[in-house]
Amino acid sequence: MNEKDLCPCGKQANYLDCCGRYIEGGVYPQDPEHLMRSRYTAFAKHKRNYLIKTWHPKTCPPMSMEELQAVTWLNLNVLAAKSGLKKATVEFEVSYQEGDETKSFTECSVFKKVKNRWVYFGEEAN
Ligand SMILES: [Zn+2]
Structure with missing residues (x-):
């Protein structure tokens, strides 16, 4: 497989x-972990529309393409995923490059169900 297609x-x-499949195709991720992965990928590929589509309408911030392009995402590591009926959490670690600096953080993301679809809440x- 070509590295750039990975x-x-x-x-x-x-x-x-x-x-x-989720970002370019019409398929919506069925579980929070796939949603979280696809959102990471959307950040990495600057797919702004997909990020908005998968963000809870109450918490979705304004996002400019310039902001998205300022960061280069290097690596994602999903640590844990727990799913309930209406709320789910996915814990992960990411590393990224901003300017000359490489940084990383761990986050536990909360996903909620809106109209039968998981969306990122915060x-x-x-
Ligand atoms: Zn993927």
């Missing part, structure tokens, strides 16, 4: 067979 989310899969409060 999905950024870290699965050893072709982008179009992995997160690309970061779990400690």
Whole structure:
């Protein structure tokens, strides 16, 4: 497989067979982990419309292409995923490059169901 066709989310899969199904195709991710992975990939590939589509309408921030392009996403590592009926959490670690600096953080994301679809709500409060 060509390196450039690999999905950024870290699965050893072709982008179009992995997160690309959700981002480019009409398929909506059925579980929070796939949604989270596809959102990471959308950040990496600057797919602004997909990020808005998968963000809870109450918490979705304004996002410019310039902001999205300022960061290069390097790696995603999903640590844990828990799913309930209406709320789910996915804990992950990411590393990215901003300017000359490489940084990383761990986040526990909260997903909620809106109209039978999981959407990203925000970061779990400690
Ligand atoms: Zn993927």
